[in-house]
Amino acid sequence: MTPCDSRSKVAVFICSSDGRKDILDRVLPSVQKFWVNCPYPIYVGLNSCAPLQIGSPVLAPTSEWYRECTLQLEQLSHEYLIVILDDFLIRATVNQTRLEDLVQIVTASTLDYVRLVPVGRSLLERVVGRRSSEFQPGVEQIRAGRPFYSALQIAIWRRAHLQTMLKSPLSIWEFEHKCLAGSVHYAVRERPPFFYRHLVERGRWLPDAKTLLRKADLPADLGTRPVWPNLKYAGLVLDHISWVVRGYATC
Numbered sequence: 001m002t003p004c005d006s007r008s009k010v011a012v013f014i015c016s017s018d019g020r021k022d023i024l025d026r027v028l029p030s031v032q033k034f035w036v037n038c039p040y041p042i043y044v045g046l047n048s049c050a051p052l053q054i055g056s057p058v059l060a061p062t063s064e065w066y067r068e069c070t071l072q073l074e075q076l077s078h079e080y081l082i083v084i085l086d087d088f089l090i091r092a093t094v095n096q097t098r099l100e101d102l103v104q105i106v107t108a109s110t111l112d113y114v115r116l117v118p119v120g121r122s123l124l125e126r127v128v129g130r131r132s133s134e135f136q137p138g139v140e141q142i143r144a145g146r147p148f149y150s151a152l153q154i155a156i157w158r159r160a161h162l163q164t165m166l167k168s169p170l171s172i173w174e175f176e177h178k179c180l181a182g183s184v185h186y187a188v189r190e191r192p193p194f195f196y197r198h199l200v201e202r203g204r205w206l207p208d209a210k211t212l213l214r215k216a217d218l219p220a221d222l223g224t225r226p227v228w229p230n231l232k233y234a235g236l237v238l239d240h241i242s243w244v245v246r247g248y249a250t251c
Helices: 003-007 018-034 065-073 096-109 123-128 159-165 209-215 232-246
Strands: 010-015 042-046 056-059 080-085 088-090 113-115 134-136 139-141 155-158 185-188 196-198
Touching: 003 096, 010 018, 010 065, 018 042, 018 088, 042 065, 065 159, 080 096, 080 159, 096 113, 096 134, 096 155, 155 159
Parallel strands: 010 042, 010 080, 042 056, 113 185
Antiparallel strands: 080 155, 088 196, 113 155, 134 139, 139 185
């Protein structure tokens, strides 16, 4: 399959809603700035038609996130989607050559899910050198039952698989641990094509959101959405340490 053949099967879907439009307005310009040569059509999930810096809106009535997402996905025809959450600030030029290689692997092998961020390994796994089996050079299988097996980090999803995953009424956090029988998920082992950071945690800006927007040379006005105090980082550091020690998959 040639790069042009695989490209025709892929679109970018940015998951959002009207209630998070303020986040989208501040973060979406990073896609425009750092992915200038994006060869795939871009769609943005919303509840009502609104001006966008890039991309075309796909609309669904306001509801639970999984219902909105399901209705939005039904309007897309592409077999594969690069799914991006609306608070993911891209911080460097996307490695399109690397992404193109991964897209070809996914489409040629009809994979359900390839996470474009490496899966972290626990302290014990690092000490003993344990690694998951490699499907292709640089792409490894995620073991079923592992935390964040279906993480909503940037990933390439087979649209039909994502739609099946969304049929259960789960919160977005529960969804990330879901594992469907008979489906295998994969992740890149090295050289992720995207360098990014999420800026919002449970509806509030993270303390360094303004700094990261400035570093990306984007407007840093956070509007009226609340910001977590700096103490929030203590909890994030403890979570990080916990996952590293007992089996963590979110780095």
